[in-house]
Amino acid sequence: MLPSITRPALPLAAATALVGGLLTLAVPDRAGAAVPDTVPLKITNNSGRSGPVYVYDLGTQLSSGQQGWADENGAFHAWPAGGNPPTPAPDAAITGPAAGQSKTIRIPKFSGRVYFSYGQKLDFRLTTGGLVQPAVQNPSDPNRNILFNWSEYTLNDSGLWLNSTQVDMFSAPYAVGVQRSDGSVSSTGHLKSGGYTGFFDALRGQPGGWSGLIQTRSDGTVLRALSPLYGVETGALPANVMDDYVNRVWQKYATATLTVTPFGDRPDTKYYGRVSGNVMNFTDSSGAVVTSFQKPDADSVFGCHKLLDAPNDQVRGPISRTLCAGFNRSTLLVDPNQPDTSAANFYQDPVTNQYARAIHARTADGKAYAFAFDDVGNQESLVHDGSPQQAYLTLDPLS
Missing domain, CATH: 3.30.920.50 (Beta-1,3-glucanase, C-terminal domain)
Known part of the structure; x- marks a missing residue:
């Protein structure tokens, strides 16, 4: 089970390094910045789905460089030593909001991800090198049949960077936002009405093997579409497509x-x-x-x-x-x-990246992280503020 790597939620000049499967993001801290140790993250469940939602805040603690997870109060917990083969990670799940409800947790100064899953908890493992991220391009990954997604963020003394990402896959839709010190809110990531099903319909109708990116459960439930990178690597998309x-x-x-x-x-x-x-x-x-x-x-x-x-x-x-x-x-x-x-x-x-094309065509503001450098020309779905009052993660309808 290989780690999954996605584009960082940061500006172009940010330095990146791989640590245990997560991209850590080296952004210069601004001396004396009044960014608190934790920031509230309001999670709103507009998915319309019944059943439980589980939330995880996983990443690298910037003050220590340690990998771990944060509980709903923003307290950091370091991962224990892993093994080879990988050993189960401690249960870091936070019970998320029920359908139509909201829940506020606190996120610490991390470079990491906020995962959410529908219906069941995710299966995280630890190797001797750190956390292993879900990698659903692998048919034997234990999370292959779970509907889930994640956002990426960095919170440090210079502020908050928070994005929605489809670099690895397109799955359960969500949007991100930040409230600024003047009370205004910036958000991105929402799909147009019908955008979720419309995206999968577009892949199905695209000749050349693009429908092969779609993964479904045995009961027919659509779970996600793999990125074309993983499509080529797994043979789901022809290697000569470009x-x-x-x-x-x-x-x-x-x-x-x-x-x-x-x-x-x-x-x-x-x-x-x-x-x-x-x-x-x-x-x-x-x-x-x-x-x-x-x-x-x-x-x-x-x-x-x-x-x-x-x-x-x-x-x-x-x-x-x-x-x-x-x-x-x-x-x-x-x-x-x-x-x-x-x-x-x-x-x-x-001849183009039809996956990225279908995503951008269906986002409400046209912004997305549909491939690793989709921030060229400021086309990325990113919110940033140097003095964040509150962050938002909105789980949107699968329609």
Whole structure:
């Protein structure tokens, strides 16, 4: 059972590191910031589903670097030592609100996730390296037949970052929000009316194997759709699903230049890409080659990794994340200047990330984390405030 890794709930410059299956998020703390040790999280159950809801607040305590969980009062509990094979984790479940009700818990200064599950508790395990996240792309994962989802957050002395994410899967819908010091509330993640079932209908109607991403229970209950990354890795989606588009991009930029301006606040920092010998080389303004990319496959595109690896540096990483967004949104052929932040151009090619396309088309504000670098061009479903008064997690209808 492998850990599941998703995009962090943080701005572009945040540094990330994998610790026991969770992305920890290195955001500079602002000295003297008046962010309390815990913040209230109001969970509202608008799902319309009867039966219990279970909530988990799991992550890395930023003050100590320890992994663990928080109870509903925000108190931290470190995980005990795990084993090999993995051993059951302590029961960290918080009883969530019944249908039509709300419940407020407190979340501490964590980099982590808030999970919620319907009907039964999740099965968490501990290895010698830490917590093992649910990985439902694995048919033998004990959580495979449970309807669940999670949000990601970081709370530190600089404030709160809280997002909704579909990087790993699209499942039980929810929205996130934050109340600011002036009383105003910012929220994101809600689907349009009919958006949940509409998303699955869109995948079923999309030729090319996209319906293979949908996972159902033996009784026919739809549980989720895997991300296309996991679809390719498990064989549910053809491995050549992006080849035609990638080939056309490589052909175009053998005779044209792709200009990447990766930093919105540094418009003079530009890199220039040309394909030579099946490799796209990027040069800086002096003409020196600064990094190169081999032609990516679908796995690299959907995961923004492998041949599109994005290290936390100031050159390759920013160029790679821009390429990744362009491939997933299929904007590289219509605009030689990237990133293209005009949503009207997104997902217009017949060969594109149809999963991300279907999600963004059904969110109320058009925002989502449908792939790892969906924050390029500020398309992500993220709320942030430097002085959060309260956070919100709203469980929405499965309709």
